[in-house]
Amino acid sequence: MSTTSFPEDFVWGVSTSAFQIEGATSADGRGPSIWDVFSADRAEACDHYHRYPEDVRLMKDLGTAAYRFSVSWPRVFPGGSGKANEAGLDFYDRLLDELLAAGITPYATLYHWDLPQALEDLGGWTSRDVAHRFADYAAAVHGRIGDRVDTWFTLNEPWVAAFLGYGAGIHAPGRKSAAEAFRSAHHMMLAHGLATRALRAAGAARVGTVLNISPVLTPAQVSDFGRPLSEEDAEAVARIDTLANRQFLEPLLRGSYPAELLPIIERHGGLDHVRDGDLDIIAQPLDLLGVNYYSPSVVQAQPSEPADPAYPGSEGVLFCTVPTAVTAMGWPIVPNCLSLVLRRLSAEYPELDLMVTENGADFVDVVTGDGIHDVERISFIEEHLRALHSAVADGARVRGYLVWTLLDSFEWAEGYQRKFGLVHVDFATQKRRLKDSARWYGDVIRRNGLTETPPRRPTLETVAARAGVSRATVSRVVNGEASVSPEVRTAVMRAVKELGYVPNAAARSLVTRRTNAIALVLSVPRQGDALTAAVVQYVTSMLEGAGKQITLMLADTAESHRRIVQQAEARLVDGVVLLPSDRGDTLAERLSRTDVPIVLLGKPAVASLVPYVDVDNAGGAAAATEHLLARGRRRIGMICGPTDLVSVQDRLAGHRAALQRASKQPLLALADLTRASGAAAARQLLGDEPALDAVFAATDQLAIGALQAARELGRRVPEDLAIVGFDDIDAASATTPGLTTVRVPLAEQALAVARLLLSRLEGRHTTSVVLPTRLVVREST
Numbered sequence: 026m027s028t029t030s031f032p033e034d035f036v037w038g039v040s041t042s043a044f045q046i047e048g049a050t051s052a053d054g055r056g057p058s059i060w061d062v063f064s065a066d067r068a069e070a071c072d073h074y075h076r077y078p079e080d081v082r083l084m085k086d087l088g089t090a091a092y093r094f095s096v097s098w099p100r101v102f103p104g105g106s107g108k109a110n111e112a113g114l115d116f117y118d119r120l121l122d123e124l125l126a127a128g129i130t131p132y133a134t135l136y137h138w139d140l141p142q143a144l145e146d147l148g149g150w151t152s153r154d155v156a157h158r159f160a161d162y163a164a165a166v167h168g169r170i171g172d173r174v175d176t177w178f179t180l181n182e183p184w185v186a187a188f189l190g191y192g193a194g195i196h197a198p199g200r201k202s203a204a205e206a207f208r209s210a211h212h213m214m215l216a217h218g219l220a221t222r223a224l225r226a227a228g229a230a231r232v233g234t235v236l237n238i239s240p241v242l243t244p245a246q247v248s249d250f251g252r253p254l255s256e257e258d259a260e261a262v263a264r265i266d267t268l269a270n271r272q273f274l275e276p277l278l279r280g281s282y283p284a285e286l287l288p289i290i291e292r293h294g295g296l297d298h299v300r301d302g303d304l305d306i307i308a309q310p311l312d313l314l315g316v317n318y319y320s321p322s323v324v325q326a327q328p329s330e331p332a333d334p335a336y337p338g339s340e341g342v343l344f345c346t347v348p349t350a351v352t353a354m355g356w357p358i359v360p361n362c363l364s365l366v367l368r369r370l371s372a373e374y375p376e377l378d379l380m381v382t383e384n385g386a387d388f389v390d391v392v393t394g395d396g397i398h399d400v401e402r403i404s405f406i407e408e409h410l411r412a413l414h415s416a417v418a419d420g421a422r423v424r425g426y427l428v429w430t431l432l433d434s435f436e437w438a439e440g441y442q443r444k445f446g447l448v449h450v451d452f453a454t455q456k457r458r459l460k461d462s463a464r465w466y467g468d469v470i471r472r473n474g475l476t477e478t479p480p481r482r483p484t485l486e487t488v489a490a491r492a493g494v495s496r497a498t499v500s501r502v503v504n505g506e507a508s509v510s511p512e513v514r515t516a517v518m519r520a521v522k523e524l525g526y527v528p529n530a531a532a533r534s535l536v537t538r539r540t541n542a543i544a545l546v547l548s549v550p551r552q553g554d555a556l557t558a559a560v561v562q563y564v565t566s567m568l569e570g571a572g573k574q575i576t577l578m579l580a581d582t583a584e585s586h587r588r589i590v591q592q593a594e595a596r597l598v599d600g601v602v603l604l605p606s607d608r609g610d611t612l613a614e615r616l617s618r619t620d621v622p623i624v625l626l627g628k629p630a631v632a633s634l635v636p637y638v639d640v641d642n643a644g645g646a647a648a649a650t651e652h653l654l655a656r657g658r659r660r661i662g663m664i665c666g667p668t669d670l671v672s673v674q675d676r677l678a679g680h681r682a683a684l685q686r687a688s689k690q691p692l693l694a695l696a697d698l699t700r701a702s703g704a705a706a707a708r709q710l711l712g713d714e715p716a717l718d719a720v721f722a723a724t725d726q727l728a729i730g731a732l733q734a735a736r737e738l739g740r741r742v743p744e745d746l747a748i749v750g751f752d753d754i755d756a757a758s759a760t761t762p763g764l765t766t767v768r769v770p771l772a773e774q775a776l777a778v779a780r781l782l783l784s785r786l787e788g789r790h791t792t793s794v795v796l797p798t799r800l801v802v803r804e805s806t
């Protein structure tokens with residue numbers, strides 16, 4: 026069998042971090058960290074503090090050559106500074122001895138986000154002093170274990186620590202200030218420089234740091250990296266690249282901040298914290314850059330978009346959801362982006378050694394009678410390794426690859442529900458079990474590469490034929506059902522082993538009576554057909570990406586309703602996504618009485634307990650109305666669509682509420698959904714109210730009708746009459762003047778529906794989801 030081989034000295038391994046696995050948060054004098062204070066989750070984690078011998082043995086069995094772990098600062102300095110806690114350092118002594126005895130090379134990270142709370146109380150990373158404390162801590166750790174550690178990483182992903190911790194407030198310490206985030210990021214860089222000096226002075230062999238580098242792409246570039254961009258999109262992409270990547274790369278490797286970044290920092294609290302000489306300290310020579318890669322950032326220009334709190338300075342940039350395959354975390358799977366990152370770094374910094382210090386994925390693992398067959402994780406890692414290999418073949422200086430992560434562990438803001446491990450951990454018993462991905466990764470390490478063409482996978486049929494039993498019997502055996510005689514079980518398991526069979530979803534389905542089929546039921550007529558079609562397309566591709574087969578059904582007659590309910594009753598489908606009819610019928614209720622999970626795309630007209638995904642129509646209408654008020658409009662009319670439509674009811678309610686808050690009276694004209702009726706309603710409003718200076722229309726079609734009427738009547742838009750629509754259909758940006766409107770998130774709706782359904786299929790309790798809308802301001806207001 027030919028293989029895709031990696032360079033001979035290529036380093037294979039796994040990564041973890043202290044707070045995510047150690048537990049024992051008060052053992053041997055450890056002090057609290059910001060994560061102990063911030064997170065309400067159980068602190069025991071994987072109890073690695075006590076079970077490290079077993080974990081090292083697991084790594085040894087896999088054949089890992091390298092282990093990247095992090096040292097817990099509050100174990101070493103429980104109060105943040107002063108005298109080092111020798112009992113805390115003892116743990117790393119023991120761990121290192123165990124690793125070296127197992128022939129595993131340790132890579133130590135000094136800061137993987139667990140700042141001593143005592144230092145946070147003094148200002149945390151916003152305080153410059155913390156950078157100096159970090160250098161003291163680095164020296165103390167080196168003093169104890171420097172004889173056994175050659176490679177040191179100062180920080181892990183300072184962008185996350187600074188901008189999610191101090192900017193967006195979703196990580197510890199949970200602060201929400203753009204100014205503090207920039208300040209913290211600079212102090213982390215400074216801490217890196219000071220610690221690097223201290224480590225080198227103490228004789229450290231190699232010092233590096235770890236950044237999360239995400240390529241920034243537009244949605245169209247996800248499948249076509251080279252796609253040329255409009256000037257606006259190119260600017261949006263460049264800005265996010267500066268904020269996320271260059272903000273860290275350039276001070277470290279060039280000794281300066283990108284020129285485009287300085288005015289952004291200036292606008293958010295100023296640059297006082299950057300002192301003369303800092304950049305020289307930061308730009309210490311770097312022996313190795315650790316690159317953590319999970320997924321790309323996908324953005325496009327969108328003038329009305331407010332800044333994302335994780336990216337202060339990102340006004341006018343929309344972060345997009347793309348209809349690609351995603352992990353359970355919802356992160357798009359784009360393996361070639363790993364190659365893109367590595368090639369870029371090697372081109373920009375040709376002297377720099379790189380190592381992929383984290384890459385991996387969270388998927389929903391199913392524990393079956395005979396193991397955890399995490400085929401998605403295997404193919405995720407395999408595809409990323411192929412991408413990495415192609416970069417190496419083209420000369421990228423990548424020295425190794427570390428999987429995130431060894432054990433299922435504490436996933437920060439997401440808690441314990443996320444599973445990134447090669448090894449499954451049962452948190453009730455702390456029992457470790459290898460997943461198939463662990464064994465597979467062990468094989469990759471042993472052969473130092475991937476097999477050229479994945480061997481043809483044996484099927485249920487092949488196993489059944491070899492064992493001389495039916496497919497259903499094989500399925501029962503691999504799913505651990507008791508109803509099979511021991512002889513048959515032995516025969517089947519022998520065949521499974523000989524053929525190297527990995528049970529797949531279809532095999533499981535025979536037992537669980539799953540069909541893998543999902544019905545997508547469309548009630549007609551629906552308003553806004555183009556929008557519906559787009560959402561349907563996204564939902565289909567997402568569910569197909571999750572391995573489901575989609576059957577589209579039309580619910581347009583009583584007979585079709587009966588047929589659909591019958592199919593569900595007979596369990597010919599696993600689940601149903603229903604686009605309920607605008608005007609209400611009983612199909613949702615009838616389907617909800619079957620055993621088949623159902624979710625609705627759109628709030629139903631008839632109140633029901635079935636969970637739905639909808640957009641915030643009322644909020645969008647209120648924002649549109651408030652925008653008109655803010656532009657100084659005094660008399661605002663609304664062109665209202667048919668009021669038996671749920672979305673129109675909600676838009677009307679939002680509009681009324683906003684007017685009421687401003688102590689203004691509503692003025693309505695009714696219409697159907699056509700442009701012509703929008704024009705007629707506008708004429709009526711202008712006739713009834715000569716002082717009318719603004720119109721909010723319930724849909725873009727109606728708004729476009731109003732634009733026409735205004736033109737015919739010689740009213741200038743926006744000078745005499747401002748007009749706002751709703752939906753942001755394609756035509757809305759092509760009118761003259763361009764139409765201000767409310768954008769509904771199409772791909773997000775589809776993603777939410779797909780997620781909701783998949784959760785329901787797993788038997789999880791779910792509730793309805795209402796997604797925010799966004800005002801898109803153009804020239805009509």
Ligand code: FCB
Binds near residue numbers: 181185317429437445
């Ligand atoms: C990275 C972190 C790591 C883990 C993975 C999933 O950002 O460095 O600790 O949470 O994401």
